[in-house]
Amino acid sequence: MGKVTGFLEIDRQVQKYQPASDRIRHFREFTLPMSDKEVEKQAARCMDCGVPYCHGPTGCPVHNQIPDWNDLVYNGDWEGAIRNLHSTNNFPDWTGRICPAPCEEACTLNLEDIPVAIKTVEQAIADKAYELGHIRPQPAATRSGKKVAIIGSGPAGMAAAQQLGRAGHEVHVYERESRPGGLMRYGIPDFKIEKHYIDRRVEQMQGEGVSFFCDVNIGVDKKVEELQAQYDAVIYCGGSETPRPAGIPGAELAGVHDAMPYLVQQNRRVAGENIDSVAWPSAPIIASGKHVVVVGGGDTASDCIGTAFRQGAVRVTQLDIRPQPPEREDKLTVWPYWATKMRTSSSQAEGVEREFQIATLEFVGEDGMLTAVKCCEVDEKRKPVPGTEFFIRADLAFVAIGFAGPLKQGVLTELGDALDVNVDRRGSTNVVANDRDYRTSVEKLFTAGDVRRGQSLVVWAIREGRQAARAVDEFLMGSTVLPR
Numbered sequence: 001m002g003k004v005t006g007f008l009e010i011d012r013q014v015q016k017y018q019p020a021s022d023r024i025r026h027f028r029e030f031t032l033p034m035s036d037k038e039v040e041k042q043a044a045r046c047m048d049c050g051v052p053y054c055h056g057p058t059g060c061p062v063h064n065q066i067p068d069w070n071d072l073v074y075n076g077d078w079e080g081a082i083r084n085l086h087s088t089n090n091f092p093d094w095t096g097r098i099c100p101a102p103c104e105e106a107c108t109l110n111l112e113d114i115p116v117a118i119k120t121v122e123q124a125i126a127d128k129a130y131e132l133g134h135i136r137p138q139p140a141a142t143r144s145g146k147k148v149a150i151i152g153s154g155p156a157g158m159a160a161a162q163q164l165g166r167a168g169h170e171v172h173v174y175e176r177e178s179r180p181g182g183l184m185r186y187g188i189p190d191f192k193i194e195k196h197y198i199d200r201r202v203e204q205m206q207g208e209g210v211s212f213f214c215d216v217n218i219g220v221d222k223k224v225e226e227l228q229a230q231y232d233a234v235i236y237c238g239g240s241e242t243p244r245p246a247g248i249p250g251a252e253l254a255g256v257h258d259a260m261p262y263l264v265q266q267n268r269r270v271a272g273e274n275i276d277s278v279a280w281p282s283a284p285i286i287a288s289g290k291h292v293v294v295v296g297g298g299d300t301a302s303d304c305i306g307t308a309f310r311q312g313a314v315r316v317t318q319l320d321i322r323p324q325p326p327e328r329e330d331k332l333t334v335w336p337y338w339a340t341k342m343r344t345s346s347s348q349a350e351g352v353e354r355e356f357q358i359a360t361l362e363f364v365g366e367d368g369m370l371t372a373v374k375c376c377e378v379d380e381k382r383k384p385v386p387g388t389e390f391f392i393r394a395d396l397a398f399v400a401i402g403f404a405g406p407l408k409q410g411v412l413t414e415l416g417d418a419l420d421v422n423v424d425r426r427g428s429t430n431v432v433a434n435d436r437d438y439r440t441s442v443e444k445l446f447t448a449g450d451v452r453r454g455q456s457l458v459v460w461a462i463r464e465g466r467q468a469a470r471a472v473d474e475f476l477m478g479s480t481v482l483p484r
Contacts, residue, residue: 002067002074006044012114013042015123020350024309027190027270029097030346039073039124042117046070049108053336054118059106062089062463066103066118073121082129085122087483090159090462091201093130094184096123097193099459100299106336113328130200137207140168146476149174149231151218151411154182155458156449157237158201159465160472163482165210167473172231173210176217176278176410179271182239184458186264186277189303191310195271217278219410224445233444233472236411236431237465240403240450241279244427246295248399250363255370257285259300259400266307279407288312291393293373294352295319295360296400299345304398306347317353317392319375321382324356359384363397370394403455405429418442428454437475438468446472 003009015031017023023030034042046067053059054066065084072081085092096119107115129135146169150157153175165171179185181198202212216222227234243258250256261280268275275284287308294301294308297320308316329339348354355375359382362374377388405421405428406412412419420432420441431447433439438446448468449461466483473480 002046002070003044004048006041006074007047007109007116010041010045012045012109012117013038014117014120017346023191023346024306024350027266027310029191029194033127034120034124036124036128039121040076043070043073043121045109045116046074047108047116053106053108054103054116056106058336059103060088061102061457061459062095062466064088064092064103064122066116069125070116070118070121073125078125078128078132079134081125082134085125089459090162090466091155092122093126093197093201094155094193095459095462096120096126097197098188099457102338105338111331111335135204137204138166139208140166142168143170144168144477146170146232147172147230148472148476149227149234150237151224151227151234152176152182152237152239152449152451153180153212154184154237154239154449155461156239156451156465156468157182157235158205159462160235160237160448160469161210161465162205162208163466163469164472165205165208167469167480167482169473169476171210173212174216174218174222174227175212175214178214178273180212180214182237183241183260186267187260187300187303188267189263189307190267190270191306192303195267217410219412219414224411224414224442228442228444231444232476233446235438235468235472236440236445236447236451237449237461237468238406238411238451240405240428240430240455241407242404242429243399244402244404246360246399246401248295248360248363250365250370251399253363253365253370254368255365255395256363256397256399257282259294259296259304259398261285262398263300263303263307266311285396286311287316287396289314290395292316293319293392293394293397294400295373295397296402297322298400298402300402301398301400302345302347304400305352306345306350308396309347309350309352313396315353315393316351317355317394318348319358319360319373319392320354320356321359321378322356323380361389363394364391370397373397402426403428403450405454406431406451415442419445424454426454430454435464435467436471438464438471439475446475 018030448464470482
């Protein structure tokens, strides 16, 4: 695939960033696009692997046919590349921006730490397709007469909606917030993905006959039983939004917040919306001129860091209870799987102070206001080491240690014991359904995405939405041609 000797002749190159001193002054995306010729050269580096691990179960969850579209890009066939990419992934313009790229970890060239720039090529294909007018509504030629309701308009709900709409069903998407997109819109900062990329997909889907109903909280404003009466099938794609409880004393102090209300507020500000949210009502949270502590080491913590810098924080410290990982993994024991190694996000590179193997013992305050965070070192079993306690000044603290399942208010409260749920190994409460038919214990109700599998990547949500759409189409019609 690509140029036979390309990986020997061409160095790896990915998109560059604006300098940190420039990008923290705005909330727009800050990657600098590569030229078409540069992208074609990167696609040429794709090897003719006997087993392309990049698009197998070790690499891409949606099974993108990466060697195929790398070859098409190398040969200048951008229309063929987007057609191939769309055959497995409804929204490559999203995943090309925010997916952590497990495909690159699984690339054969990653054995030498120079994987093919798959994520960069994917984004370039999607952006070029829009530029050339190759992405247009694809309405179904015939209608089935069946109606499907989808609860939630995140990546899983959107993917399921588009697949079912193109299969000829009448699809109605219900969204609790004022605009579609779920946590793609309200949880991920604009500097990682600007929201017009969501808007243009919504417009495309509306052109395919999909209808969106926003400001409708299913289970509160409209009952699930009403949907069951009105529709032939219902898919619950509510996401995983309940903050994981940290159990840290002093969490009630003013200035201590869960991560998501902070991120939602700022995304609403950027969009010119009211900052009050149905799910996370809160007073304004601003980091300007403040000392900020972020508890947690994942993507959400990183998003809080980047947001705080852009709001004008004086100092940002990140506390991670895990030990500092090695700079380079042992390829022979890990590849082609995702490796635990030292990774620095663009937000962390903007100046955060990272502390590893540190436990957060208590939020300390005066007169009900946060003033410091009490910490200590931990051993290899994450147990506090006596005598290592210390304090970090803090005016704001964000707890970003993950999510423990869907919000209880709404669908879960209405259905109660009729809907089977379980608790996974991470302590998350998830709706029970297998990954073959995606059917829940409630009649005509299917589920997909984080509400079923627990918090995960956008690319996993897209895969589950596509697979759930296939299961629903087969349920309604007796057979299906939709892909898994």
